[in-house]
Amino acid sequence: MPIRMELLVCGGTGCQASNSNRVLDVLKEEIKKANLQSEVNVLMTGCFGFCEKGPIVKVMPDNVFYVEVDEDAARKIVAEHVVKGRVYQEKLYVEPDTHEKLSEQSKIPFYKKQLRIALRNCGKIDPENINEYIAADGYMALGKVLTEMTPEEVIDVVKRSGLRGRGGGGFPTGVKWEATRKSKSDIKYVICNADEGDPGAFMDRSILEGDPHSVLEGMAIAAYAIGAQFGYIYVRAEYPLAIHRLRIAINQARELGLLGKNIFGTDFSFDVEIKIGAGAFICGEETALINSIEGGRGEPTVKPPYPAQVGLWKKPTNINNVETFANIAPIILNGADWFASIGTEKSKGTKVFALAGKVNNVGLVEVPMGITLREIIYDLGGGIKGGKKFKAVQTGGPSGGCIPAEHLDTPIDYDNLTALGSMMGSGGMIVMDEDDCMVNIAKFYLEFSCDESCGRCTACRIGNKRLLEILNKITEGKGEMEDLEMLKELAETVRDSSLCGLGQTSPNPVLSTMKFFYDEYLAHVRDKECPAGVCKELLKYYIIPEKCVGCTACARVCPVNVIHGEPKKVHVIDRDGCIKCGQCYNTCRFGAITRK
């Protein structure tokens, strides 16, 4: 009996963390109880991207999108929707503005402006079944390339498509391939960089979990184009599910002869191996990554020579990011002109962004280049949490910068973001509201860069440390005006004299916040105040006499006994002894305690 209905359960790490595995089991059990297992299929797919509302269950072909499904809801969905044909209203997405219940995925604002190329199969196919990937035109591009195209023609298509590296650098992919092709050597390598390290970014993980074959196919095409026979996928150990699904995918591809010797009956042979990294941020830098694969320390080396000339085991090597590889097969099948018709003049195609921070809809979005930050944050992201005021958006992770409200209408592409002192990076996007202190944010990212600096070059190893010390001084209320000058000068020095991308970009959060939020730095240094009320040492707690009813709750909770006053009379905080723990602030039920 043919399957007439399918329940797709999100199996990304995010939804699995909110128990989608159990939802899958319950759905299967209930379907079996209703004796419908031969007509209705339940399967686990890759990430739908709408992590905020996970676990997601999508019923097809009815095209009904259920959000926040728990075990109980799973039972109801089977009882109501599957058995009786009635949509289970309780778990539909509710549009926050109109309070309208939306059942169709494409009508939900989060999905409206999305265009999925790299994520085309995520949430649609079973990532552990190669046949489903093939049914969705999988490996057709590889077949076409091997049987109908020369390596030069492949490189030409990728060049004309305008595809640029999705891992951070934004280097034109076709040009990189051409350089590796031109290097003379009997042995060459292809490496997939899956060492995704930016805080908050998880698009590479989602692609590997949701559609691992798309990456393998992209790698094989790259190998053919540059003349390589072997590939490595460098993936971090923190991604166990991605590694698990990759392993399954590699084995299935080998069984069908899509990896291995004489693929499609041609002379071309290619196989891949997974290399598990220990999770150092620096290993996302290509020369450090190569050192790590070779068993050496994850430290970068001076370029040139570039990996295209001297790479892994001293052989020409082409390194691309996961998302870059995932774009290759559609470019081959649909043509360079199709891809180049999407996006802006210098940034073609789409980009996946991981939306996080103080935004209503946290998740993964794939949008055409040229969309504005405002559209992503307000239309897809549903605006700022709790109706607060937007302050800045941090793009590009610790290497990026903070972009303020006046630049929200900038069309997103590589060059515009760089011009704003930030960068595309891998596509992390962290939204900040009025409660975030920009000095503290800069400090947070710098702490990350200090931790992750490999220590090889002085500028990065010592420079970042000194920058952090200055920022600590400022947030503790001990900053002086000279510190601000020193901070800027040192940040520029670290940027200009570091060996690799990490040190060259780690001062970006400092420089961009100093550029756009200088008044906050001034407030910390000159007025010894933190306008957002975040930096603890600068906070002062007050009791508003008009609001205090003398309930004594604050005095009783104060661990250092510096709040005085008689019952039913106005209390006072003796600020000399106050340790700024905030207990009184959290305890007061009358809003009588304020801090600034």
Add this chain to the structure above:
Amino acid sequence: MIKSLEELKQIREKYKDTLQNRETNEDKVKILVGMATCGIAAGARNTINAIVEEIRNEHIDNAVVVQTGCMGFCYAEPTVEVRMPNKEPVLYGKVDSEKAKEIVKRHVKNGEVIKEWVLRG
């Protein structure tokens, strides 16, 4: 082992049906089968399965089969509604699996409304 592009295409054809349920498109023919208690009691499950089977047999790839709730024609269950793009929906009554197959062949595939079984439309 796949040794040619042809062999890959054969696998693609073999598993194409697997993804058919997952493609959504406004231009598709929509076939709704009433699957409320009255429908199920009158044998709507056999009807819906017969429709899906016939669609696969006839290699029709522009139609989706969806179950729906009670349409209010309890005396004429199982009911089947065919919605061709840009056309008024047609509702059939008392559709058993034989009639269901006939509807797929004549109406969905060839666009012929089978007047004698029409309840409304």
